[in-house]
Amino acid sequence: MKVTPEKLKRYVDLSExxxxxxxxxxxxxxxxxxxxxxxxxxxxxxxxxxGYNIYMCGPTGTGKTSFAESYLREIARQKPAPNDWVYxxxxxxxxxxxxxxxxxxxxxxxxxxxxxxxxxxINDLKKVFASEEYENDKNNVYNEYQEKRTQLLDNLAEEAxxxxxxxxxxxxxxxxxxxxxxxAISEAEYPELEKSIRDEIEKKIKKLQLETQEVLKKIKLxxxxxxxxxxxxxxxxxxxxxxxxxxxxxxxxxENQKVLDFINSVTxxxxxxxxxxxxxDDDEQNLPFQFLPYKKTSNxxxxxxxxxxxxxxxxxxxxxxxxxxxxxxxxxxxxxxxxMGNVLVTDFTKIKAGAIHRANGGYLILQAKDILSYPQAWExxxxxxxxxxxxxxxxxxxxxxxxxxxxxxxxxxxxxxVVLIGSEYIYNILYTYDEDFxxxxxIKADFDxxxxxxxxxxxxxxxxxxxxCKKENALPFSREAVEKVVEYSCRLVENQExxxxxxxxxxxxxxxxxxxxxxxxxxxxxxxxxxxxxxxKEYRSSKxxxxxxxxxxxxxxxxxxxxxKTAQINALAILDVGDYVFGKPSRITVTTSSxxxxxxxxxxxxxxxxxTHSKGIMIISGYIAEMFAQDMPLTLNATIxxxxxxxxxxxxxxxxxELCALLSALSDVPIYQGIAVTGSVNQKGEIQPVGGVTKxxxxxxxxxxxxxxxxxxxxxxxxxxxxNLVLCDDIVEDVKNGRFHIxxxxxxxxxxxxxxxxxxxxIIMLSKQKLKKYLDNLTNVNSQYREKEE
Numbered sequence: 069m070k071v072t073p074e075k076l077k078r079y080v081d082l083s084e085x086x087x088x089x090x091x092x093x094x095x096x097x098x099x100x101x102x103x104x105x106x107x108x109x110x111x112x113x114x115x116x117x118x119g120y121n122i123y124m125c126g127p128t129g130t131g132k133t134s135f136a137e138s139y140l141r142e143i144a145r146q147k148p149a150p151n152d153w154v155y156x157x158x159x160x161x162x163x164x165x166x167x168x169x170x171x172x173x174x175x176x177x178x179x180x181x182x183x184x185x186x187x188x189x190i191n192d193l194k195k196v197f198a199s200e201e202y203e204n205d206k207n208n209v210y211n212e213y214q215e216k217r218t219q220l221l222d223n224l225a226e227e228a229x230x231x232x233x234x235x236x237x238x239x240x241x242x243x244x245x246x247x248x249x250x251x252a253i254s255e256a257e258y259p260e261l262e263k264s265i266r267d268e269i270e271k272k273i274k275k276l277q278l279e280t281q282e283v284l285k286k287i288k289l290x291x292x293x294x295x296x297x298x299x300x301x302x303x304x305x306x307x308x309x310x311x312x313x314x315x316x317x318x319x320x321x322x323e324n325q326k327v328l329d330f331i332n333s334v335t336x337x338x339x340x341x342x343x344x345x346x347x348x349d350d351d352e353q354n355l356p357f358q359f360l361p362y363k364k365t366s367n368x369x370x371x372x373x374x375x376x377x378x379x380x381x382x383x384x385x386x387x388x389x390x391x392x393x394x395x396x397x398x399x400x401x402x403x404x405x406x407x408m409g410n411v412l413v414t415d416f417t418k419i420k421a422g423a424i425h426r427a428n429g430g431y432l433i434l435q436a437k438d439i440l441s442y443p444q445a446w447e448x449x450x451x452x453x454x455x456x457x458x459x460x461x462x463x464x465x466x467x468x469x470x471x472x473x474x475x476x477x478x479x480x481x482x483x484x485x486v487v488l489i490g491s492e493y494i495y496n497i498l499y500t501y502d503e504d505f506x507x508x509x510x511i512k513a514d515f516d517x518x519x520x521x522x523x524x525x526x527x528x529x530x531x532x533x534x535x536x537c538k539k540e541n542a543l544p545f546s547r548e549a550v551e552k553v554v555e556y557s558c559r560l561v562e563n564q565e566x567x568x569x570x571x572x573x574x575x576x577x578x579x580x581x582x583x584x585x586x587x588x589x590x591x592x593x594x595x596x597x598x599x600x601x602x603x604x605k606e607y608r609s610s611k612x613x614x615x616x617x618x619x620x621x622x623x624x625x626x627x628x629x630x631x632x633k634t635a636q637i638n639a640l641a642i643l644d645v646g647d648y649v650f651g652k653p654s655r656i657t658v659t660t661s662s663x664x665x666x667x668x669x670x671x672x673x674x675x676x677x678x679x680t681h682s683k684g685i686m687i688i689s690g691y692i693a694e695m696f697a698q699d700m701p702l703t704l705n706a707t708i709x710x711x712x713x714x715x716x717x718x719x720x721x722x723x724x725x726e727l728c729a730l731l732s733a734l735s736d737v738p739i740y741q742g743i744a745v746t747g748s749v750n751q752k753g754e755i756q757p758v759g760g761v762t763k764x765x766x767x768x769x770x771x772x773x774x775x776x777x778x779x780x781x782x783x784x785x786x787x788x789x790x791x792n793l794v795l796c797d798d799i800v801e802d803v804k805n806g807r808f809h810i811x812x813x814x815x816x817x818x819x820x821x822x823x824x825x826x827x828x829x830x831i832i833m834l835s836k837q838k839l840k841k842y843l844d845n846l847t848n849v850n851s852q853y854r855e856k857e858e
Contacts, residue, residue, distance in 0.1 A: 071788075071810040073803050076414040076795045078521070078564040080551040085527060089544035089592055096531035099135045101519020101569050109136075111328060112511030113143065113485060119510050121453065121486040123436070125495045126515025129572030132489050133433070137389055140431045140487070145384035150429025153377040153480055155416045157370040158335040165374075165416035168326045172381035178327070179373040182334075185317050186371045189310045189338060190345045196309045197302070197346055202302070205301060211677030213294040217287055223282045231272045242280055244273055255660040306339050334371050341367065369417060376400070376421035377428065385430035390423035394409040398422045399448050400460045402475055419477055424449075424458050428482055436498075437492025449486070453508045457481050459469055518566040521558065523803030525567055529554055536575060540583040548595035551579060556602055561795040562762045577601050609648035613767075616643075616652055621774045626713055627653050628741035629772045629781055635659065635733035637823070638744040639710075639725035639784070640764035641717070651760065651767020653744055655711040656725055658733040662842035667692070670709040671717055687720070688727050690751035690818075694840050695832065704839060705845045706730055719750040722760035725785075726824055728760070735834035739823045742781035743811075747789075752814040756786035762795055769799050769808060782809030784819050 087093055099106060105126070112122040124132045125711035152175030155165040170178055180533040196202055228235045228435045233244040234252055245252045246269045248261065261269075314335050319325040338345065344367045352471065379386065390397060402423035404412040423432060439445045444463060451827040452458050457479040488509060495512065498505040519525050533545050533553060546552070556577055560568035568574065584839050585593040619625045627638060669685040671677035677685075685708065693702055708726050710717055725745035732739045746764045772781045785793075790812050802808040813819045817828040 069812055071785075071790060071812050072686075072801075073800050074167060075459065075790055076793050076800045076803060076810065077797075078555060078794060079272055079559040080526075080554045080558075082526070082530070082547055084523075084556075085530065085547075087166070087530070089546055090530065090534040090550065091544035093534040095535035095538050097526060098528075099131060099139075100532060101134070101525050101567065102515050103131070105513040105515045108134075108511055108513040109139070110225075112513065113140075118456070119453075121488070121509045122511045122513055123509040124487060124489045124515065125492045127517040127570060128491075128845060129308050129570040130515045130517060131569070131571050132513075132515050133389075136489065138488050140433070142388045144387050144430055147384040147385040147430070147641055147830060148172075150383060150386065150483075152176075152375065152379055153421075153425065153428075154724045155374040155376060155419050155477060156330050157416055157479075159337055159370075163475055163584055165329065165419065165475060165477045166310050166326065167480050168330065168755065170327075175373075175375040175378050175710075176380060178321070180377050181317055181320065182371060182373050183833065184773075185313055186334075188313055190368075192309050192313075193306060193338075193342065193345050193447075193736045196305055197342075202305055204694065205305075206298060208657050209297050209301060211368060214288055220283050220290075224280060227279055228276055228310065231276055232269075232274060235604065242284075263394055270348075299562075303339050303341050306342055309529055310335065310338070311370075328785055344368070346749045350778065369415060372417055374417045374419055376419060376628070377425050379429075385459075386427050387422050387425035387431045387433070387505060391434040391435075391438070393423065393434050393449075394442045395444045396446055398424055399452075399458065400425055402460060402462055410695075416475060416477070419460060419709075420567055421477070422460075424452055424482065424484065425480065428480070429459075431485050433487045433489065436494045437486050439488075440494070450504045450508060452482055452484075453570045454504065455479075468555040479753060483708065488834055517568070517569055518561040518563065521565050521567050526554060529557065529567060532571065532574075533578060536578050537582075540579070540582070542578070543591065543593050544583050545581075545593040545598075546579075546595065549581065549593045549598045550601075552595050552598040553581075555794070556598070561761070562760070562792045564791050564794060571777070573788045576605065580605060602692055605650070609645070610650065610688075612643070612645050613648070613650040613652075616822075617770055617774060620653070620771050626655055628655075628770060629744050629775050630778050631733055632738035633741055634736055634738045635729055636741070637725050637729040637732070637739050638741060638768065639722040640744050640746040640768055641722065642720075642760040642763055645678055649760065649763055651764035653768045653771055654713060654722075656722065656729050657709055657711055658726070658729040659707050660733045660838075661705045661731075661844075662703055663827060664703060664710050664846075665705045666702070668705070668707045670707055671713070676713070676716040678716065680720050681717050684720030684723035685726070687725060687749065687751055688730065691727065691749065691753055692730070694751060695753075700840065700843055701848055702839070703843045706733070706739075719758075721746055721760075721764075723747075724755055724784075724816060727753075728820055729833060731825070731831055734838050735831045736838065737824045737826055737831050737834060740780065740825070742772070742778055743784060743809075743823055744782075745784045745819060745823070747784070747786040747813075747819075749816055755786045755813050755815060755819065757792075759787040761792050765793075765795060765810065766799065772808065775778065778805045779807055781807075782811060784811045784813055784822060787812040787814045 105124070109122060109124070112120055119828045124136060126132055149172040150169055151169040152173065154168050154170060154175050156168060158164050158166050168178075169575055225235050228244060229247075232247050234247060235242060236245055247253070248265065253261065306551065313333065318328055318331055321331070328512075401420050402414055402416040403420060405418070406412060434449075458479050459479045462474065486509075492514075498509075501644065508513050530550055535546055535551055536542060554567070557568045557574060558564055558566065560570055560573055568696060577598065581593050581597040586598040586599050588597070590597070603662060616625065620627045628636075629638075638653045638658050639656050641652050643650055667685060667689045669677055669682060672685065673681050688708075692704075696702060708730065709723075724747040727749050728739065728745060731737075744764075747758055750756060765785070768783055793810075799808060810823050811818075813822070820826075820828050
């Protein structure tokens with residue numbers, strides 16, 4: 069049957085919608101035509117059981133990412149903001165910083181409170197320890213010590229005089245000077261004394277030395293006691309000085325035990341290390357930097373607070389879309405800095421948060437292709453989801469390439485919903501080969517590339533255009549322009565009953581149409597601007613199509629569009645050059661002869677035929693066998709070839725054309741070359757639908773137009789593909805005027821009658837006669853061969 073012009077495209081009429089331009093339409097606030105995906109997505113967000121993260125899959129440009137972001141931000145506002153997270157110094161184990169959770173906004177407050185606390189404590193301690201009162205207390209202790217020390221030394225001197233010696237104190241020790249005859253003996257005079265006197269002196273000295281050692285021990289004990297009393301005095305003064313600061317900050321954070329423990333540790337450390345906060349001696353201040361004790365330059369850093377997650381500006385739960393999900397961007401890292409030229413050092417203040425930290429308590433959006441591209445990033449994400457906590461560790465520690473001292477921060481518990489966005493292919497690969505994936509991503513939100521053509525979806529499409537105009541500050545679209553955009557949406561999916569959900573492609577047309585309207589200084593985007601945008605977009609990518617059509621026109625590629633030829637037909641194929649798809653007619657020829665080889669696919673013989681195309685040839689063999697080999701054996705050699713094909717072929721959409729050419733060769737009935745054929749065929753001769761029918765028709769149409777219309781040219785398509793016709797206006801107009809024709813058929817019988825103008829029964833009869841002739845020829849040859857052998 070001929071397809072009427074009314075069925076060649078979707079005629080869009082928006083007269084039932086009351087608007088003149090999209091400026092009058094409320095912008096779209098939801099996604100269009102993805103009911104299945106939307107329900108799955110919503111359910112995945114509602115279920116809190118571990119492992120119910122979401123994988124969003126579907127074709128590129130269907131709005132997965134924008135939908136995920138907008139929807140998550142909408143529901144995130146209804147949820148409470150999560151706590152802040154900080155890291156503080158661990159006084160009992162410095163290599164393992166402590167993680168502390170604080171209510172939203174309290175992280176930075178706690179950091180400032182601790183900074184103010186330390187500053188106030190240090191200032192007050194310096195004042196107190198420089199005060200006259202403290203000096204008096206300290207001097208009292210020193211005086212008491214001095215009195216006891218003096219008493220011990222006086223007693224020692226008295227004892228020495230009793231033994232007949234004077235005591236002399238020098239930096240190198242204590243010396244005893246003997247007194248003889250009321251006079252102190254010098255070293256020069258000592259050897260001149262009588263031996264008996266010297267011996268007596270030696271005995272007394274030994275006794276004095278023992279007593280002196282006892283005195284010196286007592287003095288050392290006094291010095292130790294002095295230091296302890298001074299330290300106790302300092303602690304007492306320090307505790308009294310800072311007690312009210314400690315009380316204030318402890319009272320503010322009394323509900324958080326970890327904070328209280330940290331404040332206790334800080335307080336004890338300050339009291340134990342008071343020298344670090346007091347003014348250095350002048351001699352020490354004058355030392356060069358490299359000779360200063362290292363610890364005294366960094367001890368105060370221990371009391372800092374490292375805020376790694378600050379949610380103070382959040383209004384609801386966080387939604388984080390990490391566009392560069394490297395291992396460190398996800399997990400966080402521990403930074404190092406170079407000191408002394410070649411020494412790498414770090415501390416808890418150099419711990420940096422990752423995307424998972426920022427999204428904790430909310431939602432994390434990731435592109436599957438991106439995270440799978442970075443080493444260890446995918447494994448790190450799975451580890452977090454499996455363990456329910458995030459551990460910050462550098463890659464060098466994971467791989468074990470270098471042995472260096474580093475930090476091991478306390479893990480942070482994670483409450484997170486991950487939304488992974490990717491293709492169906494990546495989903496299938498992960499589901500098949502990664503056991504963890506199916507446990508961790510149990511919700512699949514599958515986005516479709518098309519949606520039903522109904523009034524509700526059409527209106528949403530109008531709203532989508534209105535949203536684009538407002539978002540991009542573009543000119544409003546007129547009603548006629550919107551109708552053309554909706555037609556283009558049908559053309560994208562090649563289905564009159566569907567609309568495309570590849571909004572990225574639609575946005576390109578909207579943006580370009582707006583630009584053409586602005587160049588013409590129009591106040592509104594009109595129908596002509598949309599048509600121009602579509603035509604210009606196709607023209608920019610149609611170089612190869614034009615080159616091929618030129619070669620067909622000048623005879624380089626042999627394609628006849630008029631006249632009758634036996635065993636020759638024009639099939640239609642699709643060429644995809646990445647950003648552009650177009651139809652190309654290809655000549656198929658068939659030769660037959662007597663023999664037993666059956667149907668030979670030349671493309672298959674030279675390994676240029678894909679599996680599906682080879683299957684189509686075998687189906688043709690089945691049809692021929694059922695049609696002609698019921699009453700006699702099939703004695704046939706037939707070769708089928710795509711002429712001037714040098715790349716390869718795949719698909720069975722040319723099998724109907726191949727069968728028509730084969731029947732023409734068997735019956736010697738010529739085929740009209742002005743009619744091209746597309747469609748697959750089964751073993752019963754039924755024509756089956758194929759893809760790309762619109763592009764195939766347009767490809768042959770443009771060739772006929774270049775070579776000149778005869779009024780008899782056209783294309784035969786499967787009947788089921790009528791709904792897939794979304795042809796351009798030029799073809800529809802030429803069909804109306806009778807210059808071009810489109811036939812839709814259900815069986816090979818109908819196709820052959822259109823191509824040849826003969827009854828199919830006649831074609832079959834002639835084919836059987838030829839096959840009978842082949843059989844007779846083969847029988848005669850076999851008989852002659854046997855006679856010759858005998």
